[in-house]
Amino acid sequence: MKLDRHDLALLRALQRNARASLQELSAEVGLSSSPCWARIKRMEEAGVIEGYTIKVNAELVGVPDQLIVQLTLDSHSEDALEAFGRQLEAIPEVLEAYLVSGDYDYVLRLAVKGTRDYERLLREQLYKIPGIRHSKSSFVLRRLKSGNLAL
Structure with missing residues (x-):
């Protein structure tokens, strides 16, 4: 899959905050919501985006x-x-x-x-x-x- 500058910008934004709203992502990458959503779905389907996770503080959950x-x-x-x-x-x-x-x-x-x-x-x-x-x-x-x- 060939990624353009908008795709890469979306990936950078999602890496910083995977919980960002579609409106926030759209504003950050300079696209309207529909094309932004379509690009995210396309990258998910192609396996570029493998999933969404959270960071857990290991010390606070007992495995420091x-x-x-x-x-x-x-x-x-x-x-x-x-x-x-x-x-x-x-x-x-x-x-x-x-x-x-x-x-x-x-x-x-x-x-x-x-x-x-x-x-x-x-x-x-x-x-x-x-x-x-x-x-x-x-x-x-x-x-x-x-x-x-x-x-």
């Missing part, structure tokens, strides 16, 4: 600590990768999971209540997944940057 976990698997077969991915999806503490190149196969971002909660997660869930050969964990001390795509 985040970790970056790097994992290496024993097998790299398609079946092993698929099975591993399915098992990661079932663990609510796993916020993001990436299959990556380099020394490790996966990089995960997790949210936990603290070190004891992370130990529980390792013993009861993560290390019960077959095929993990090696892992390396790092607690996030401070988030320096978080954002959306630069459009």
Whole structure:
């Protein structure tokens, strides 16, 4: 899908405030409401806009600590990768999971209540997944940057 300057302006506006009214969006991008709505629907249908979310303060909901976990698997077969991915999806503490190149196969971002909660997660869930050969964990001390795509 080819995006023009109005589409990109709409995406930037929605990234800043996904709850903006159609009138606010229209005024910001210089289009009337109808074409603005049509562009948003077109981008949703094409998969450019994947959904609308909220940001949750992890500390205020009881999971203040985040970790970056790097994992290496024993097998790299398609079946092993698929099975591993399915098992990661079932663990609510796993916020993001990436299959990556380099020394490790996966990089995960997790949210936990603290070190004891992370130990529980390792013993009861993560290390019960077959095929993990090696892992390396790092607690996030401070988030320096978080954002959306630069459009």
